[in-house]
Structures are given as C-alpha cells and as structure tokens.
Amino acid sequence: MGRYVVAITGASGSVYGLRLIEQLLLAGNEVVYTATHAGRDVMGFEVGFDIPPEQPAEALLEFLELDKSLPLRHACGEDLFDPIASGSHSMDGMIVCPASMGFCGSAAHGLASNLPERAADVMLKERRRLVLVPRETPFSLIHLRNLTSLAEAGAVVVPAMPAFYTRPTTLDEAVNFVVGKVLDVLGVQHELFPRWGE
Ligand SMILES: Cc1cc2nc3c(=O)[nH]c(=O)nc-3n(C[C@H](O)[C@H](O)[C@H](O)COP(=O)(O)O)c2cc1C
Numbered sequence: 001m002g003r004y005v006v007a008i009t010g011a012s013g014s015v016y017g018l019r020l021i022e023q024l025l026l027a028g029n030e031v032v033y034t035a036t037h038a039g040r041d042v043m044g045f046e047v048g049f050d051i052p053p054e055q056p057a058e059a060l061l062e063f064l065e066l067d068k069s070l071p072l073r074h075a076c077g078e079d080l081f082d083p084i085a086s087g088s089h090s091m092d093g094m095i096v097c098p099a100s101m102g103f104c105g106s107a108a109h110g111l112a113s114n115l116p117e118r119a120a121d122v123m124l125k126e127r128r129r130l131v132l133v134p135r136e137t138p139f140s141l142i143h144l145r146n147l148t149s150l151a152e153a154g155a156v157v158v159p160a161m162p163a164f165y166t167r168p169t170t171l172d173e174a175v176n177f178v179v180g181k182v183l184d185v186l187g188v189q190h191e192l193f194p195r196w197g198e
Helices: 014-026 037-047 055-064 101-108 117-124 143-153 173-186
Strands: 003-007 030-035 073-074 094-099 129-134
Touching: 003 014, 003 117, 014 037, 014 055, 014 094, 014 143, 014 173, 030 037, 030 117, 030 129, 037 101, 055 073, 094 101, 094 117, 101 117, 101 143, 101 173, 117 129, 129 143, 129 173
Parallel strands: 003 030, 003 094, 030 073, 094 129
Antiparallel strands: none
8 A cells, every 4th residue: 555645735625635634544545644834724714623733643533533543644844854855755645635826836946945845846856646636716827837837847736626527416525526536646446436437
C-alpha cells in the first residue's frame, strides 16, 4: 500500500480533503496530513474541525469516526524540519486538496515557504505523483497560467468539479465523486461513485 501526503490549503472545500484522508486510510494507505494557516482557518469555519495542538492525528481520526490505530500522522504546516520536507524521505505522492490559488501560485514559482509548498516542490523535483484539487471560480488568466505551469512540471490537476451523470442526490455523493476521481489518478481502488457503463 502507499504512503501519501494530503495537504489542506485555504480554498473552500476542506470536506474534500477530509474525505480523501478517510478513504486513503480505509484503503490501507499511510497518510501524513498537513495544512496551511489559511487551510486550518477555513477548515475550522467550514466543517468545525480545528487542528488541536495536542494529538492532532488522534483528534482527526476521532472527528472522522475512524479507528484510532489507523496510520495517520499530522505534520505542522510551519515545520520545515518535518521529514516530508526532504526528497530523501520516501512518500509515494501528495495531494493538495483543496488547493487554493495562493498555493498554486506559490507552488508554480517554487517558493516553498511553508511545509505544504515545500512538500509539493519535493514531489515535483523527485518526479513523484503530485495531484492538485483546485477550487476557485472563475479562474483568472494568472490562475490558469499557474495551473498550466504546474501541469507542465508534472502535476495532475483534478479540479473540484462534481459530475451529474451519476445523478447525485446529496452533497456527500458530489464530494465522493471528486474524491473518487483523485483516487483514480492514484490507482487506489474505491466504490465512491457508480462507473459509467457498469
Ligand atoms: C471562507 C474562505 C473561503 C475561501 N475560499 C477560497 C477558494 O475557494 N479558493 C481560493 O483560491 N481561495 C479561497 N480563499 C482565500 C484563501 O484562503 C487565501 O488566498 C489564503 O491566503 C490562501 O492561503 P494558502 O494558500 O496558504 O492556504 C478563501 C478564504 C476564506 C476565508
């Protein structure tokens, strides 16, 4: 099974990131989760989960109603000494979910000024899987250029765009569609949405 970094940045849609962490863990993967300052604030506002300074991984597992023994680690978004800041630390990939336009701008220019930005930079330089789930609308030309640069550097851009051919009837199903598309890119098996033609 894989080892993945999930970074939550300050775009709307932290629910996507939390569902992704849950599904990666349930599929048997190890997960390191991290968040930018804005990511923590927006997540607290949108879903009511504020990363506590004490036992943050355990607190998230409890919030997600998951088994406390699942392999989840929290990496503080300001800690550039964390192992995921180094290319010598072997992780299979990283998903930035949701990815803010601020993050995409920084990552497209290699700023690496906090842990999520540095870890994404590491993924690109090591030619490992980097998946971005941007959430913004409409996109400015600057946003589009930054996303293009990231795609050219090897990132896979999976916008938070739920489809309607699966006929979702709940927000949960719409969230599952986006998260399922991310898992498809990673090659992680899931049953989050019905597949066309099956
Ligand atoms: C409630 C709220 C919702 C936001 N939604 C978005 C969004 O959907 N997309 C986006 O790019 N920025 C959004 N922002 C703005 C970012 O949080 C802001 O640009 C921040 O500086 C991003 O920082 P980060 O990239 O370090 O996480 C939102 C901010 C707030 C307070």
